[in-house]
Amino acid sequence: MEAPAVELSKTITVEVNGVSYEREVEARRLLIHLIRDDLDLTGSHIGCDTGNCGACSVILDGTLVKSCMLLAVQVDGASIETVEGLAQEDELSPLQQAFSDHHGLQCGYCTPGMLMSGAALLRENPRPSDEEIARAIQGNICRCTGYWNIFKAIKAASGQEVEA
Amino acid sequence: MLLSEVGYARPATLEQALGLLAEHSGARALAGGQTLINVMKARAASPDVLVDLNGIPELKGIELRPDGTLEIGPMTTYTELIGSPEARARPILGEVCAQIADVQVRNRGTIGGNVCSSDPTNHLPPLMVAIGAELTVTGVDGERTVRAEDFFLGVYLTAAGPGELLTKITIPAGRSDGFASVPIGRDGTCIVNAAASANGELRVALGCVAAVPELVRPSSNNADAVRDAVRAKALQPPADVHASADYRRHLAEVVAARAVEQASKRAGE
Numbered sequence: 001m002e003a004p005a006v007e008l009s010k011t012i013t014v015e016v017n018g019v020s021y022e023r024e025v026e027a028r029r030l031l032i033h034l035i036r037d038d039l040d041l042t043g044s045h046i047g048c049d050t051g052n053c054g055a056c057s058v059i060l061d062g063t064l065v066k067s068c069m070l071l072a073v074q075v076d077g078a079s080i081e082t083v084e085g086l087a088q089e090d091e092l093s094p095l096q097q098a099f100s101d102h103h104g105l106q107c108g109y110c111t112p113g114m115l116m117s118g119a120a121l122l123r124e125n126p127r128p129s130d131e132e133i134a135r136a137i138q139g140n141i142c143r144c145t146g147y148w149n150i151f152k153a154i155k156a157a158s159g160q161e162v163e164a
Numbered sequence: 165m166l167l168s169e170v171g172y173a174r175p176a177t178l179e180q181a182l183g184l185l186a187e188h189s190g191a192r193a194l195a196g197g198q199t200l201i202n203v204m205k206a207r208a209a210s211p212d213v214l215v216d217l218n219g220i221p222e223l224k225g226i227e228l229r230p231d232g233t234l235e236i237g238p239m240t241t242y243t244e245l246i247g248s249p250e251a252r253a254r255p256i257l258g259e260v261c262a263q264i265a266d267v268q269v270r271n272r273g274t275i276g277g278n279v280c281s282s283d284p285t286n287h288l289p290p291l292m293v294a295i296g297a298e299l300t301v302t303g304v305d306g307e308r309t310v311r312a313e314d315f316f317l318g319v320y321l322t323a324a325g326p327g328e329l330l331t332k333i334t335i336p337a338g339r340s341d342g343f344a345s346v347p348i349g350r351d352g353t354c355i356v357n358a359a360a361s362a363n364g365e366l367r368v369a370l371g372c373v374a375a376v377p378e379l380v381r382p383s384s385n386n387a388d389a390v391r392d393a394v395r396a397k398a399l400q401p402p403a404d405v406h407a408s409a410d411y412r413r414h415l416a417e418v419v420a421a422r423a424v425e426q427a428s429k430r431a432g433e
Contacts, residue, residue, distance in 0.1 A: 001176070001177065001180065002180075003173065003175055003180035003181075003183045003184050003187075004173050004174060004175060004176075004180070005173065006171040006172065006173045006184070006188065006213050007171060007172055007173070008169060008170075008171055008172075010172065026169075027169075027170050027171060027172035027214070028166065028167035028168065028169055028170045029166075029167075030165070030167070030201070033166075049165050049205065050202055050205070051198060051201075051202055051268075051269065054266070054268060057268055063243075063271045063272075064267055064268050064271055065268050065271055065272050066268045066269070066272075068201075069197055069198055069201045069202065069269075069272065070197060070201070070272070071172065071194075071197070071201070071214075071216075073172050073174075074174075074197075074216060074218065117267065117268075120267070121267075135267070136267060138266040138267065138350070138351060139265065139266025139267050139268045139269065140266075
């Protein structure tokens, strides 16, 4: 079988929040730029652009990843969920509602990434321990809240009791 | 950030990947990308072509042989290894992988990428040396097997040369291992780390104190003997904003003794 050709750009098909898109992308394009600039889904943020802050976190084929550390060409044929996919019509997801109820955000910049990390955790582990919640958001940096309210929101969304 | 222009190919077989690497001298293998993509953003590396290894099934997976030997495909992610029932045959592997960075990075980063990037602060190079891993390197002319202690040649430099790929990591049976580190924040980059193995002879490998892991063979598992053996190495560790050379020398003794203590405890179980 012959090796595939080396390409500087490529037409890819990707499903994002249940909608299928076809785009031609340069090989050097990061996934976050495809999502934000080409698909105009600006919920996912770019914080550090070095893989530290987690504001660009999305769920790729069921797995939480930082979209600034993947190339757009790598998601050809894949299915992606971004923060825009969490709410149903005008109704927030239980996790989003819990962030609102527990003041899990102030400036909101980290929130899309925090929500995706929380969503990924609760799917895999519907009743996480305190330690598991803390470790699940280890890859997401928040400079406002001190993390406690985010922690509480995720815990409350899992149906566990939290202090007010 | 916009990367420099780069070509991209996603081979489906090892043979195709080796062919692409041989054909393009400026090509680099792209594993999990959790280091390489950032290095490319900073323009510290500017490959002409990326050969994406994520579509090659033969580079993935973990096999446990009847004699307890583990064979790990280099494109296995940290998360896959942590969740693998087979990998529990050598528990230290999953324990150390669970200390690397965060969920997102562990979901994407690979065992082979950690080993082949040969960053002196990485977790797996000292672990591979301590537990006596053997690394299979494959090129267009065939494959060879290299002991971990001979695999790491320098900072970002390994025995897998241009046009070659790490294709298998073989880990002998054993359970009496330990790992200790002083990281920058929990699960952060290590300031100093040490892996120990007490399966037969006692082997300790220190990370972050030299370009490649430093193998130490203490005469006994007594903490003083371990510290003496580390001191006898007369390490010349780097100094940076996180630790002076003196402090790293001190930490090297401390983490070596802790790793040996953990390994010895398990040997007694």
